[in-house]
Amino acid sequence: MIVVLGSFDGFHKGHQALVEVARDASDRMDMPWGVMTFVPHPQIVLGNGCFVPLFTDSERDFIASFLNIPDFIKIPFSDVKDLNPKDFIEELGSRYKVRGIVVGKNFKFGKNRSGDVEFLKSYLTKKGWFFAAIPPFKIDGSVVSSSLVRQLVKKGYMQQTEAMLGYxxxxxxxxxxxxxxxxxxxxxxxxxxxxxxxxxxxxxxxxxxxxxxxxxxxxxxxxxxxxxxxxxxxxxxxxxxxxxxxxxxxxxxxxxxxxxxxxxxxxxxxxxxxxxxxxxxxxxxxxxxxxxxxxxxxxxxxxxxxxxxxxxxxxxxxxxxxx
Structure with a gap:
């Protein structure tokens, strides 16, 4: 299985670009694919208590359906938050039969966010897995991110929010x-x-x-x-x-x-x-x-x-x- 991996506080256009890469790779390799995320959002667990998600878990299910994501996998964050990068990857392979990963270029994972794209590329290449790291998606020179979407929502800029989300x-x-x-x-x-x-x-x-x-x-x-x-x-x-x-x-x-x-x-x-x-x-x-x-x-x-x-x-x- 090929998975798009991330926190996915909503699915903005940058996330949707990752989804399309996984969808295309799935077609080429004749392998199932899906999106894998964490519940609750890592910032709810690791933050200072002020983080409020853009979308509820139920609303994210609706977005996943709208984007035709065939498998939306939610991993309890408590199960993986203390794993080092290597053990985290091995857990995905053994428990979820993952054989390919798509992430954004700024993706960090593992205990204390110690794993990054360079580690993934090296480790997954040795394992023979599919791997893709996608550059940030930009609109009018601005990088589309959940943080930017959150700022727009907090200001009531709904048209700009729609432009970043695609809906x-x-x-x-x-x-x-x-x-x-x-x-x-x-x-x-x-x-x-x-x-x-x-x-x-x-x-x-x-x-x-x-x-x-x-x-x-x-x-x-x-x-x-x-x-x-x-x-x-x-x-x-x-x-x-x-x-x-x-x-x-x-x-x-x-x-x-x-x-x-x-x-x-x-x-x-x-x-x-x-x-x-x-x-x-x-x-x-x-x-x-x-x-x-x-x-x-x-x-x-x-x-x-x-x-x-x-x-x-x-x-x-x-x-x-x-x-």
Whole structure:
């Protein structure tokens, strides 16, 4: 088996270049291939406690399906974090039948990150394994990296984030019941229960594409504290689906973040908020409709992956409950 090896906090265009190298090598050598990563993310274990992943493990499964990765292998990081580079490679060969590795040129591995590309090239050549180390992927002179994507998300630069990922930054989460205030104001919202292990962009209103009830909707997403009505310190994530009628309670939905519209603000009255929400929805339509047209192929592919992803989620939840 040929594996693309890395932490893969999301799958940006640099990661996708590695995937294509493994896919091509698999075809030439008539050998299965896949992507191998670690859970939890090594920085969660080794960092200072401040690291929050771009995508949850479940969201990474969805991306892997979208990228047509046939085998997405997640190794418990605790099983390998103390192995030296040689023992780590031998573990991959014996336990996972690995016979080829693709990495980025800056890849480090093994205890204390003591293994590098030069070691891999030398050691794997002696073993007769396939090996490829791919140079950094650049867009407009900037190296595409998870760190750069994280910076863009933290600033709310969603268009630039999409350019680096090749698809919009997204949130997959279940819909929970809220206080129904949006419905009373004429703008019902779906309240999302997002994971704590999920990096969120800054507070504010975003234009989004929402996959729910087997179709795409224009959506106005708010991330914040609802300052017009609340004084709490708990972040709330709510999305209004334009022209949607019905309930989504208990369902999983996917929300693609397309653009930041405005900052969150406190209004003097509910009436003032309603006027602003009407403007927000108009702006969302202006952004979403041409984007839907430009990215029709992407939306079709994501929707196709969603059905199998939903099924796997249901099976996983059933098995968890049945234990």
């Amino acid at each position: 919009p930054y997204f949130i997959i989460a279940p819909v929970t019941e809220g206080d129904h205030r949006g419905r009373k104001l004429g703008f019902p919202t779906a309240n999302l229960l997002a994971s704590e292990l999920k990096l969120l962009p800054p507070k504010g209103v975003y234009a989004t594409a929402v996959l729910a009830h087997d179709r795409w909707w224009c959506g106005a997403l708010n991330i914040g504290y609802n300052p017009t009505f609340e004084r709490g310190d708990e972040i709330r994530i709510e999305v209004h689906l334009d022209q949607f009628e019905g309930d989504l309670y208990g369902e999983m939905i996917a929300v693609l973040l397309l653009a930041h519209i405005r900052e969150e603000k406190k209004f003097e009255s509910a009436e003032g908020l309603v006027v602003q929400m009407k403007d927000d929805v108009d702006r969302v339509r202006e952004i979403c409709r041409p984007w839907f047209y430009r990215r029709e192929g992407l939306l079709f592919s994501l929707k196709g992956c969603w059905k199998s992803y939903e099924y796997r989620l249901k099976v996983t939840n059933y098995n968890r409950i049945s234990r």
